Amino acid sequence: MEMTVGEVAKRASVKVSTLHFYEQKGLITSWRNQGNQRRYHREVLRRLAVIKAAQEVGLTLEEINQSLSFLPKHQAPSREQWNQMASNWHDLLAHRIRQLEALQDDLGSCIGCGCLSMKSCAIYNPKDIRAKSFEGKTMLTHPEEWSET
Ligand code: FES
Known part of the structure; x- marks a missing residue:
């Protein structure tokens, strides 16, 4: 049908x-x-x-x-x-x-502060994506949070 x-x-x-x-x-x-x-x-x-x-x-x-x-x-x-x-x-x-x-x-x-930091926020950065990197740097929420890996 x-x-x-x-x-x-x-x-x-x-x-x-x-x-x-x-x-x-x-x-x-x-x-x-x-x-x-x-x-x-x-x-x-x-x-x-x-x-x-x-x-x-x-x-x-x-x-x-x-x-x-x-x-x-x-x-x-x-x-x-x-x-x-x-x-x-x-x-x-x-x-x-x-x-x-x-x-x-x-x-x-996570203290629910709204920062959604790749460094410290478990909601924004669960275990399985923590290690994602871009051009040799760990990509974090804000440019000032970028760090060499
Ligand atoms: S929102 Fe800031 S630590 Fe999770």
């Missing part, structure tokens, strides 16, 4: 512009009918539900796209395909939880 963009937007509770954006990013697909209007397979609703849930837990569009690559675009996924996607999500969420726990551990060093 095919659906119009308006029907999909209404059923999925998203804006039409959001559907166009997702399509541009390769998260969903449509085709054009003879009148050059977008049409969607009903299965797009399942993909949109997955996208919304993934965004709720903080996955990036790239991560979501990778997860969805295990699902067929125009038909219901098999149990095996669904399990593959769930397994991929499990790994992504486990990684995200570890990142959040590390940030939680570091939060005591």
Whole structure:
């Protein structure tokens, strides 16, 4: 069964512009009918539900796209395909939880002063990006904070 963009937007509770954006990013697909209007397979609703849930837990569009690559675009996924996607999500969420726990551990060093210093703010500079450098210097928030590495 095919659906119009308006029907999909209404059923999925998203804006039409959001559907166009997702399509541009390769998260969903449509085709054009003879009148050059977008049409969607009903299965797009399942993909949109997955996208919304993934965004709720903080996955990036790239991560979501990778997860969805295990699902067929125009038909219901098999149990095996669904399990593959769930397994991929499990790994992504486990990684995200570890990142959040590390940030939680570091939060005591942030005094919430608004400085967002690369040197001392755990919110702005979580462990995994602390060592980023640019042309031999550690890039900090303000030029006066730049230091030789
Ligand atoms: S905002 Fe200043 S230390 Fe975090």
